Amino acid sequence: MAQLLTAAQMRAMEQAAIDSGAVTGLELMERAGAGVVEAVMEEWPELAQGTHRAVVLCGPGNNGGDGFVVARLLKELGWTVEVFLYGDPEKLPPDAKANFERWQALGPTSDMLDMDAASSVALDPSEDGILLDAIFGTGLSRGLEADLRLALSSFRSVVPVCFLKSVNVDVPSGLCSDSGKWLVGEDGFDTAWRTDLTVTFHRPRVAHYLSDAQAQSLRVKDIGLDAIQSQRHASSIAPGLTALLSDAASRTYPLEIESSSFGAKDMLDAVAPQPAITELLQGCDGLIDKAETGGHKYTHGHALVLSGGFGQTGAARLAARGALRIGAGLVTLAVPGSAQMEVACQITGLMMQRVEDAAELTEVLSDARLNALCLGPGLGLERARDVVPAALAFERPTVLDADALSAFSDNPEMLFANLHGACVMTPHMGEFARLFPDIAQKLNAPAKTGPAYSKVDATRDAAARAGCVVLLKGPDTVIAAPDGRTAINAALYERQAPWLATAGSGDVLAGFITGLLARGFEPMQAAETAAWLHVECGRSFGPGLIAEDLPEILPKVLQSRMG
Ligand SMILES: NC(=O)C1=CN([C@@H]2O[C@H](COP(=O)(O)OP(=O)(O)OC[C@H]3O[C@@H](n4cnc5c(N)ncnc54)[C@H](O)[C@@H]3O)[C@@H](O)[C@H]2O)[C@@H](O)CC1
Ligand SMILES: [K+]
Known part of the structure; x- marks a missing residue:
């Protein structure tokens, strides 16, 4: 778990620390610069040996100030340092x-817009080292102007020629730190570029987990704000925004900020996956101890997964297997007559029930022990339009995925009218855009100014409109509840799991969520936990993964959490 901060929140925290008298802005800047140097040496231990070369690009604000500190510290280590200033x-x-002046005592500063600046760097490819981007950080307010973009791209073109590593201070310049969007200039162009390392301070910014096209690696350096804050009153206020990274990560206690611009509504609470994971493991203990405790399979819930017709049952079977593996006591596939033989030949551990249409589903659901439903994987659009309203009428915990969403593309209002608070919708971006066209349009519109409308904003707005939990898939999966609680399950940086982009992977995720709903998890907690475990399964299996492997690797992932 990691708590994520917006630019305004980070600024307010820094200001509160400075106002408390415990630290000065200059000291924080020194720590930030030292943190960058430390992070570079940690990332590339070979750069900690001997001397190397740094090309430092500084901007007109405090991000540039950090750059001047790095330049000075590296120069003091004996590196060859060239500094360029924009502004x-x-x-x-x-x-x-102050840091510009301290640098001036050690070396010159050139104009970054000088046409020959980058080519003079390229003339000497003799030493490896870093290209440091300290042009803009959290203070970026608009897209970069064309002359700066041109200069920046000239410097970037030097990177491979001179064997440099590209490093960003705080965020890559041009990236809106609240939304993960690259801001476009007046001419509509941006500066998108994937760099080697981003070094940020205190806590990650929201943007660091909202875009997979920014940096290969992220390091968060302490600048002493935790120590200051521990001397002050700690608070945590919902709704929260969290990155579901690891339940082993440290807990955070946000500073209590008195600034009027820093309202409770924006405060980020530490809604960790820890409680959910713990609960799940206790659930597993319960399964293991079933004989002793007298537990019954029905006490672990009974999930019903609706299947499509003949030749279309694979997706529902994958979801059902996922629900069973994650701990639902019983899982039944609801199958039309045409597909009964096909399903019967393929399943073990799962049960099967003939459900031809909405009327038969209504009859089956009169059994109140069926306490979680999965609608969508392989369901077929026509069948979805028939059975989804009937299923939702029972107001049982329900996952809506794939065809259960696409079936209402032409009339999302009809779906929204039937949804209830125990639902979890799991759209990918295409499905999302069909159900929430206006929100998707806002999200995809190029942004000239920040803070830009983000995937977090879009998912929150969709959850509020739908009145249920929305899980918007991607390498940066965002999960939001109608009350504003939000988590990002980012399969980025060290949690990258590109193998998850395989056919049927989403069906298993729907099944995981359904299984947890059957176990009694509340919808947000079920979605967060399932999404987190889904990525862990992908990481645990590694290359070669197919969707069938996900439920089968889950026991190993769960066992590793039991320590
Ligand atoms: N506030 C603090 O105490 C600390 C701040 N730190 C650093 O300070 C950064 C934030 O500093 P600032 O708030 O000064 O912001 P920045 O340094 O990101 O940039 C702000 C400046 O850039 C200008 N600007 C914004 N967008 C522009 C554009 N597209 N074209 C041209 N000019 C543009 C603004 O008018 C302003 O002058 C952080 O990202 C971090 O790197 C760290 O030193 C830690 C301590
Ligand atoms: K930067």
Whole structure:
């Protein structure tokens, strides 16, 4: 678990620390610069040996100030350091200016817009090292102007020629730190580029987990705000925004901020996956101890997974297997007559029930022990339009995926009218855009100014409109509840699991969520936990993964959490 901060929140925390008198802005900047140097050495231990080369690009604000600190520290280590500035040194804010002046005592600063600046760097490819982007951080307010973009791309073209690693201070310049969007300039162009390393401070920004096209690696360096904050009153206020990274990560206690611009509504609470995971493992213990405790399979819930017709049952079978593996006591596949033989030949451990249409489903659901439903994988559009309203009428915990969403593309209002608070919708971006066209349009529109409308904003808005949990898939899966609680399950950086992009993977995720709903997890918790475990399964299996492997690797993942 990691708590994520917006630019405004980070600024408010820094300001509160400075106002408390415990630290100065200059000291925080020094720690930030030292943190960057430390992160670079950690990322590439070979750079910690001997001397190397740094090309440092500084901007007109405090991000640039961090850059001047890095330049000085590396120069003191004996590195060859070349510094370029975008902007007027006279207009630098006070802390950045102080560090500019300290750098000036050690070496020159050139104009970054000088046409020959980048080519002079390229002339000497003799030493490896870093290209440091300290142009803009959390203060970026609009897209980069064309002359700066041109200069930046010239410097970037030097990177492979000179064997440099590309490093960003805080965020890559041009990326909106609240939304993960690359802001476009007046001419509609942006500066998108995937770099080697981003070094940020105190806590990650929201953007670090919202875009997979920014940096290969992310390091978060402590600048002493935790130590200051532990001397102050700690608070946590919902609704929260969390990255579901690891239940082993440290707990966070946000500073209590008195600034009026820093309202409770924006505060990020630490809604960790820890409680959910713990509960799940206790559930597994319960299964193991079933004989002793007298537990019964019905006490672990009974999930019903609706299947499509003949030749279309694979997706539902995958979902059902996922639901069973994650701990539902019983899982039944609801199958039309045409597909009964096909399903019967393929399943073990699962049960089967003939459900031809909405009327038969209504009859089957009169059994109140069927306490979680999965609608969508392989269901078929026509069958979905028939059975989905009938299923939703029972107001049981329900996952809606794939065809259960696509079937209502032409009339999303009809679906929304039937949804209830115990539902979890799991659209991918295409399905999302068909159900929430206006929200998707807002999300996909190029942004010239920040903070831009983000995937977090879009998922929250969709959850509020639908009145249920929405899980919007991607390498940066966002999960939001109608009350504003939000989590990002990011399969980025060290949690990358590209193998999850395989046919049927989403069906298993729907099954995982359904299984947890059957176990009594509340919808948000079920979606968060299932999404987290889904990525862990992908990581655990590794290359060669097919969807069938996901439920089968789950026991190993769960056992590893039991320690
Ligand atoms: N506030 C603090 O105490 C600390 C801040 N730190 C650093 O400070 C950064 C934030 O500093 P700032 O708030 O000064 O913001 P930035 O340094 O990101 O940039 C702000 C400046 O850039 C200008 N600007 C914004 N977008 C522009 C564009 N597209 N074209 C041209 N100019 C543009 C603004 O008018 C402003 O002058 C953080 O990202 C972090 O790197 C760290 O030193 C830690 C301590
Ligand atoms: K930067």
